Amino acid sequence: MWTYQAPVADMLHLLTRVLDAPASWAAQPALADLDADTAAEVLAQAGRFAGEVLAPTNAAGDQQGCTWSPAGVTTPPGFRAAYRAFVDGGWPALACSSDAGGQGLPQVLNMALFEMLAAANHGWTMYPGLLHGAYEVVLHHGTPELKALYLDQLVSGEALGTMCLTEPQAGSDLGLVRTQATVVAGEAANGVPVQVSGSKIFISGGDHDLTVNIVHLVLCRLAGAPAGTKGLSLALVPKLRPDGARNTVVCDGIEHKMGIHGSATCQMRFDAADGWLIGEPHRGLAAMFLMMNAARLHVAMQGVGHLEAATQNAWRYANERLQMRAAVRPADAVAAPGPDPIAWHPAMRRTLWTLQARTDGCRAIAYWCALLLDEAEHHPDAARRATAAGHVAILTPVAKSLFTELGHRSADEALQVWGGYGYVRDYGIEQTVRDSRIAMVYEGTNEIQAIDLVQRKLLDDGGARARALMADLAAEAAACRSRPALQPFADALAQQLALWEQALQALQAGRSADAEHPLRVADDVLAGVGHALLAWAWARIARTAVQAPQPAVPGARSADQWLQSATFGLQWLLPQAQVHWQRATQPGLALPFLAA
Structure with a gap:
């Protein structure tokens, strides 16, 4: 099905x-x-x-x-x-x-x-x-000896990698990590052998039978290390030692989860397991951020994947399922007695176009972010590399949060297309609803992403990176103004950018008067920025659709279909941004403490 x-x-x-x-x-x-x-x-x-x-x-x-x-x-x-x-x-x-x-x-x-x-x-x-x-961490922080041992295994896929951060008492607050690393001999330094002891939970792929070896990257603490995140180091701990013997890395069990049942989410125990420091001592979190940022973008793509799977299955089912006569039939419909496809009914059309417009918009933003990631690494112009990196810094938390929320919400809304059939296992959408929910939680909850966006990406540099990104987005509004048919897209995008600027100023003023203000409105700020990016994506898609005709990509939708999707997003979905921007710019919103 x-x-x-x-x-x-x-x-x-x-x-x-x-x-x-x-x-x-x-x-x-x-x-x-x-x-x-x-x-x-x-x-x-x-x-x-x-x-x-x-x-x-x-x-x-x-x-x-x-x-x-x-x-x-x-x-x-x-x-x-x-x-x-x-x-x-x-x-x-x-x-x-x-x-x-x-x-x-x-x-x-x-x-x-x-x-x-x-x-x-x-x-x-x-x-x-x-x-x-894992490849990025070993490539950029590993000693030549560690690269010789493990880089080829990771590049080829002969070994898989894990990211061992979370402990029962240390979820989002990694400063509470207790796992210990003991230097075997000499002084702590990059590449020095260590023995790691401690327990980790929620470790995706902590154990499995897909590869013989697994490269665990473990946040840990050296003896005498400073408290908090500034005392964290990173160790590379393999499942198998270089001589092929089994390391003292044990999977004590797997979690029984709401979804992604095929993924082993493991409780891991390290009993004086042999490994090596990777990166500088007490700088483990900085080294791990290479892996965390890559993971956040991959999680963002999970949201897009769920959007796409829900969209194509809902569209197919809605065109096959016959129920009732439509109030109005398509102009090219063949007159026939009996019920019509539910795809003809307004309620279903609205749901299906919602799925399609979100999928198109999120995918465009995601691919632009990835193009910028490549430019930040490879572009010969240093200024362009810096600008691209600044854009990616803002786009990463927004993409992770926006795409995963829309991926789950859209799967949930798509279930409605199947009616009662959607609630049973046979048709598959209920699995997508369950599987997609976790993406809003791991690799930094969406609430953590919003705090990161507001405090570190929008406020810490006085809004410089945000305004540079907004200037690039504004160029799309200017390009759309050259065609009368695109004027609504230009106006909508310009309005979103103006509201973003107002929110930025409100955040800066609000923080001066009330330290908690940015935290109270962070989720709405991220949602507002996400809608501004969607406005940019729909404008760009629409502009491409109305430009001089080009040979179609084989199998792609027509220019009219792309334009219909972008127009639906503009007219039906973008107005939701007003709710978020209103809250983001309103000081003194009541948020009392709950009674104990």
Whole structure:
């Protein structure tokens, strides 16, 4: 009942027509050899893997889940074969540097790949989801000896990686981490052998049977380290020691979760486990942020994947399900007695267009963020690298929060298309509702993302990065003003940017008078910024649709269909931003403490 076909044509349309990715690649020597045809072939092959190999494991993986025993974790049937096909296809190496044995392709193609994987089977995707982040940590912080041991394993996918942060008493407050690292000999320094002892919880892929070895990156504390986050170090602790012997890393159990049953969420115990410091002592959180930021963007793509899967299945079902006569039939409908497809009824049309407009808008923002990530790393102009990095700093918490909220909310709204059938297992949407919920929680809850956005990204530099991003967004409004048909998009985007500026000023003034003010309105500020970005995305999509006709990307929607989606977003969805901006700019909103 539930299917997934990667929307490769839509992805290519956004990349090559709406965002003009080939021009961005041409300006970066490291990516200059990549063209639209090569990107199309990469996405087509990724789509085949996601749709033909991975998607068939989704429902069974959810129903059977993982199995724990003292010997280790067993993943659901089909997961190992799918992972072997993933490795054999070279997918782990896609965006890794060619100097490190990777393919050297851009992050935007890797993000598109992981959107497909999450849409096809979110639970399975959790295993390789942290692989690129682990690669980044070892590449940038590992000693030559550690790179020689583990970098090739991570690039090839021979070993998978984990991010071991959370402890029972240390969730979002990582300063409370107690796991200890003891230096085996000599002084603490990067690459020095250590023994790690402590317990971690909620560790995705902490144990499994997909790879023989697992590279654990563990936040820990050296003896005598300062309290709080400034005393945290990072250790690389493998499941297998270099000689092949089993390390003293134990999975004590797996969580029984609401969703993503195919992902082993593990309780891990390190009993004087052998490892090495990676990065400088007491600078572990800074090293780990490479992995955390990569993880947040991958989680954002999970939201887009859930949006896409819910959208395409809801559209298909609504066109097949016949119920009642529509008040008005489409002009080209063939007259026939009896009930009509529910897709013709206004309530369903509104739901379906909501799903489509959100999917298009979020995907455009996501791919732009990934293009900026590539420019921040590869662009030859230092000023452009700095600007791109500043944009990504703001976009990352917004993307993680906005996409995952819309991914879950949209799956929940899509369930309504099936009616009672949606609430039972047979049709698949209930699994998507369950699976998508966790993405709002892990890798920093969406509330934490909002606080990060407001305090660190909007206020700490006086709003400089925010205004630089707003200036780039305003350029789209100016471009739209050249065509009368696009005037509503230009006006709406300009209004959103003006409201963002007002909110920025209100935050700065509010913090001076009331230290808690930015925290009270942080969620609304993030939602407002998210809507401003959606206004930009819909404007850009609409402008592309009304420009001089170009040869269509094979299989893509027509220009009119793209314009209809963007117009629906503008007229039906963007007005919600007013609620968030009003709260974000209103001082003194009551938020009393709860009675004990």
